[in-house]
Amino acid sequence: MESMPTERIVEGGVPYQHEGGTPLVLLPRREVERRVGLSRTTIYQRMAAGTFPAAVHDIDSATVWWLEHEITGWIRARVEARDRARMQAPP
Numbered sequence: 001m002e003s004m005p006t007e008r009i010v011e012g013g014v015p016y017q018h019e020g021g022t023p024l025v026l027l028p029r030r031e032v033e034r035r036v037g038l039s040r041t042t043i044y045q046r047m048a049a050g051t052f053p054a055a056v057h058d059i060d061s062a063t064v065w066w067l068e069h070e071i072t073g074w075i076r077a078r079v080e081a082r083d084r085a086r087m088q089a090p091p
Contacts, residue, residue, distance in 0.1 A: 026056060026065035035071055 033040060046052035053070035057063075 020069075022069050025068035027068050027071060029055075029064055029066075032066045032071055036075065 027035070029040060029043075032043065036043070038046070043052055047054055053066055053074055055064040055066055058065075
């Protein structure tokens with residue numbers, strides 16, 4: 001299955017760089033759902049609870065995106081929490 005196209009934030013003809021030098025890439029909601037395996041409802045519930053990255057809203061079109069590096073960081077944090085729990089579990 002092909003992933004949906006992502007959109008790069010471009011400023012002056014070059015991708016806008018995040019503080020760490022990483023180009024900012026916007027992911028549409030369906031791609032975020034695919035990557036994290038959560039439904040739209042669950043994503044919005046977790047956003048409201050502050051446990052999922054906030055969306056970037058386009059006021060003109062009512063479109064929402066998420067920053068790829070934030071979604072990747074959220075996934076990494078889930079993996080790290082799993083690994084810590086495994087290391088702390090009694091044998």
